[in-house]
Amino acid sequence: MSLQKKDVEKIAHLARLAINEAEAEEYARSLSNILSLVARMGAVNTDHVQPMAHPQDMHQRLRADIVTEVDQRERFQAIAPQVEDGLYLVPKVIE
């Protein structure tokens, strides 16, 4: 499976990673190599096999729907890049 530059650009957008021309070509090369490695998965037929998400076949544990956390906003926002009045600041979203 060989990736083209335009495939790489699409993936980079999905992953929200900025890339330039040179990087796009380099990624096309290295990702294609990795996909060749990954293509070996096709060697075995898995039509009747169940996917395995957890080795112990566990299910998501549930808890009662009650509030257990305490307000630590000040503490967490102390390390934020930009905050004001308890809000995280980001550049304006283009309409």
Add this chain to the structure above:
Amino acid sequence: MHNKTIAQLSKSLAAGEFSSEELTRAHLERIARFGASLNCFVTVTADAALAQARAADVLRKQGKAGPLAGVPLVHKDIFCTDGVKTSCGSKMLDNFIAPYDATVVSRLKAAGMPMLGKANMDEFAMGSSNETSYYGPVKNPWDLKAVPGGSSGGSAAAVAARLAPAATGTDTGGSIRQPAALCGITGLKPTYGRVSRYGMIAFASSLDQAGPMTRSAEDAALLLNVMAGFDERDSTCVERDVPDYAATLNASIKGLKIGLPKEYFGAGLDAGVAQVIEQAIAEYKKLGAEIVEISLPNGELAVPTYYVVAPAECSSNLSRFDGVRFGYRCADPENLEDLYKRSRAEGFGVEVKRRIMIGTYALSAGYYDAYYIKAQKLRHLISDDFKQAFERVDVIMGPTSPTVAFNIGEKADDPVTMYLSDIYTIATNLAGLPGMSIPAGFSQGKPVGLQVIGNYFDEARLLNVAHQFQLATDWHMRTPEAFA
């Protein structure tokens, strides 16, 4: 002091031979002397360590000190440590002061172990050589031109060079076992779900597991006793009693059935490493074990399967690093999209971005079934191989790594070559089984590790099997000359 094991230190502290403050200071002095040459620390927490040591000494005077109280350790920089920088080896978190302790950290702190500092590691735990760290490569104490292995390279180097009696590590595809092998120390990856992942920065959530890295199996048992156990804050953590791992170290291993997968002894395995492993197996025969040849036929699929599952999960886990709430933010973002794209492109290193890209591709519309679901089905087959093997044998052994430590820069150009160094360790993570690496000898002057894989939640047996080998041999007590 720095050549003693935790078990010995615990006795010495209890007997009053020295205080925890003296012990901690001795290690801090070694770190000041040797740390830079190995580059194994991102942060050294000297003042806090001494304060914690003094607190342990006070507890001891009050007769309240537990077996690990006052023994210092190092945490891999992937564990959140309250008020202390937690970088995960990345520029993305270079400015991140964790606002809470990981469960692993708080449990070991509660046991009274002073934290000497945070160990360098491959960026976001992605790597097998500790060369992808934002803070530069870690050196192998046995050969400063060589890699210590990864991603827990800093932890392994620190213990191997006797800068700390113990370190925590994490293992997603071999990141505790492989550096333990390359640095000549003991490392254990517990069963998936045995140790809480709360506060451990996530790489691949269905594979990650924390474990001890020490000089001996006995020491690993002491640490695992404290680290293991249910934590309601980790929804993948298993509710299951923790046995006293130290209590069964001396059980007899006569009649132990050891499985040797024929696939682990084929092409790609260095001849010198193979020879050391064969001698280690011969030692186990002398101890009364029975060797059984087994086959793990789907083993060849482990590496390709892993390089879909792990990157896919990492692409999801690393999407939280967006420059908004914490971590690196690019300068002068033009708009929100620019903020995300440049913060991430500038904050993440090359290997991390590569894996995010592969993972994003594997999970994208039209490819999810062909890649991620296919890989999860192969995981099932790989696990079934082990299940069948464990019907005939008690443990599975083989080399941890196909080679001894390679030189820094040797494999950096081709990611796939690097990925193949995990060939023996990866399947264990995919199946969620526990695995250890213990020192088994040397080849070309560099350490060789023997891997021991156990059945689910059979850590007590692994530690027992490793301990018996360590009673009969002294590979685990060897120290690199430069750090003696």
